[in-house]
Amino acid sequence: MSDTQTCFYCTDEYKGYMKEICKLEVSTVYLNNEQEYLGRCTVVLNDHKTELFQLEEELRGKYMRDVARVAAALKQEFAADKMNYAVYGDIDSHLHFHVVPKHKHSKNWGWPFELTAGEGNEKFLTNEEYQSIIERIVQHLR
Numbered sequence: 001m002s003d004t005q006t007c008f009y010c011t012d013e014y015k016g017y018m019k020e021i022c023k024l025e026v027s028t029v030y031l032n033n034e035q036e037y038l039g040r041c042t043v044v045l046n047d048h049k050t051e052l053f054q055l056e057e058e059l060r061g062k063y064m065r066d067v068a069r070v071a072a073a074l075k076q077e078f079a080a081d082k083m084n085y086a087v088y089g090d091i092d093s094h095l096h097f098h099v100v101p102k103h104k105h106s107k108n109w110g111w112p113f114e115l116t117a118g119e120g121n122e123k124f125l126t127n128e129e130y131q132s133i134i135e136r137i138v139q140h141l142r
């Protein structure tokens with residue numbers, strides 16, 4: 001099987017973990033179902049690439065612009081004190097940025113946010129709450 005046939009993002013597997021917010025120039029923005037950090041999003045490159053250095057300069061520039069747009073939207077909408085970004089990909093190697101609003105005096109301030117809240121500590125919302133957050137974010141991205 002090719003990499004894309006087993007890829008978390010190229011297949012529908014991701015749909016159990018996040019909801020699409022919108023498409024940007026070269027990426028798609030998703031709201032993570034787990035919302036311990038309110039507004040947490042993932043910005044996924046539309047092409048299946050696994051390393052930033054594999055992208056031609058123009059595509060990398062567009063992707064960084066998309067990530068920056070999302071970060072600016074989240075910072076404004078959720079009054080974040082600082083935006084955090086994470087790119088790992090050991091397991092799901094398709095390029096994606098975790099973009100996470102952080103607040104002083106809140107969990108993990110001064111430390112990396114945790115990718116998973118841990119069993120029983122996850123914060124899941126109702127469909128209406130997810131839709132409300134998606135609308136709050138997308139108004140900054142139009």
Ligand SMILES: [Zn+2]
Nearest residue numbers: 007010048094
């Ligand atoms: Zn992929």
